[in-house]
Amino acid sequence: MITGVTVKHYLFCPAIVRIEELGFRERVTEAMQEGSEVDKEKVVNFLFPMLKAKEIIKKPIYKYKDLVGSPDFVLKFSYHYSPLDVKNTDRVGMDHKAQVLYYAYLMEKSGLVVKEGMLYYTSGKFIRLPYTDNERRYIERLIVKIREAREGRIKVIQPVRKCVNCGFFQYCRPKRVGKFYEV
Template sequence: MTISGVTVKHYAYCPHIVRLEALGFSERVSEAMLEGQLIDKEKEVSFLFTKYKEIIRKPVYRWKDLIGSPDFVLHAYNYYTPLDVKAGKVPRLDHKYQILFYSYIMDRLGMNVKEAMLYYIAGKKLIRLQYSETEKRFVEKLIGWIREAMNSEVKIVQKKEKCENCGFFSYCKPRRVGKLYYTL
């Protein structure tokens, strides 16, 4: 089964989502998702473009069963930097995992990646993430955890707000106990 950048993002949000996707369920489209599609990402990050030799827009990279498509890849003279643009204000773990996953695929394809970037439009904040052997090994472990979650039931405990805002909530049907939800 293919692992995409969205799969990685979903796993970081809740590992049970990748199991539901493996079973054929799809996320409901939210207003926030639709709003995010209307953003002119290129306009928002154009201030970065002058520092690079080449800007690659929405490339699709494949390596074995992994696929990723960052919003942009910034090409300096001897290295590449994936850049994802997010509508929010603050950095989130699922976004960091996703951009490091793109870095990993690019690295496996022989592209020299030193860093990855996230830009948060609402917060006007640029985050730079180092990409080294440490991050590469972490992404390899992450891919293993995702494969495991795809192929078996995963017990999850989440905060009430997180579950109720999830696009897979209606499929998951977790059990609520106080301010937490449980699967299995």
């Protein structure tokens, strides 16, 4: 199964996808624990009046073939739906954006009309991401690359500083080459 977390992990480092495919799991860090303890209900209650959604659906699960995803919330508007993910960080990352667009893709494959994805950061940042043909094609290409990575058909080169803080470092055992690690 490819999940929203798989998408996020792939964008951090494609080697993680292969490591997970082999059955290894990430060590849980203090920051990850804090992120799971965020009161997401409070956040969505704060955002609800501002967004003018008709309904909020909490943690729905969407499936399509070997793809599955569960955004924190789905907002139902008059003529479309939008996934909303809450992040407990102030760092806006491409991995977060791709994750919420992946949820939009799954929702669309489930027959829903999706016009945008949304990210709310507990630091107060709110981001709306349009969901168009370009984003759909991006997610489809990303899914193909993730499948290749799961099969081990990748070569990864990462900066040392990125690898040493990775929760999969102990399983990956990359080879150091100067200021980089190679997998």
